[in-house]
Amino acid sequence: MASCLVITSIICVLLTTVATIVAFATPNWIGFRGLNDAELCGCRGRHCDCGLWLFCTGGGVTNTGSLDNCRWFFSQDFQIERSLPEWFKAVQGLFSCAIASSLLSLLIGLFSLCCYCKTCNPHQAAGAFINLTFLLLAIGVCVFGAKAHMDHKTEVLARSGSMDPLFGWSFWVGVGAAGMALISSILYFCVGRQDEF
DSSP: OOOOHHHHHHHHHHHHHHHHHHHHHOOOEEOSSSSOOOOOOGGGTTTEEOOOSEESSSSOOOTTTOTTTTTTTTHHHHHHHHHOOOOHHHHHHHHHHHHHHHHHHHHHHHHHHHHSSOOOOOHHHHHHHHHHHHHHHHHHHHHHHHHHHHHHBEEEEEETTTOOEEEEEHHHHHHHHHHHHHHHHHHHHHHHHHOOO
16 A cells, blocks of 8 residues: 555656646746847747747737647747747757656656565655656756846836836746655655665
C-alpha cells in the first residue's frame, strides 16, 4: 500500500506537469498594450499577447476558443521563430525539456504504485526527474523575466499612464509550476529517505 507521502508527491508532480503544459502552450507570457516598438513575437505597433509559440492580437483567444486572431511562430516558413532573440529560443527549449522531465517523473511515480521492487527505489528516480524539472523551469522563468524586463521594459504591475508591456498570466503559471516542482522535489526526497529506513 502506498503511503500518504507518496500519493501527495505524485499529486504535486501531476499539478507541476499540468501547469508546465498550460504555461508552455498559452499565448499570455507578455501583454503588449497599444503602440510599442518591440520586435518580439511580431507584435510591433499593436496590442497583442505573446506566448512561447504563438501571439494573438485583439485580446487573445476569442470567447469561442477560436485561434483565428492568433499566429504560430512556425507559420510562413518559420518567419517569426527565426527573428526571435537567442534568449527566447533558450526559454522555449528549457520549457520543452521541463515538460519531458515532468512527464517522466509522473510516469515513474505512477508505475511505482503498481509494483514494488526491493532492490531498486523508483522514488529516487522520480525525485531526480522532478528536481531536473525544477531547475529547467526556474532557469527558464528567470531568463525570460530578466531579459523581458531589461530588453522590453516589461512590468509586473500596470502603472497609470504607462504603456509598457506586462507579464501575463502564462508567465506566472510558469513561475507557479517551478514552485510546485520544488515542493514535489522535496517531497520525493523525503519519500526516498523514508524508503531507506
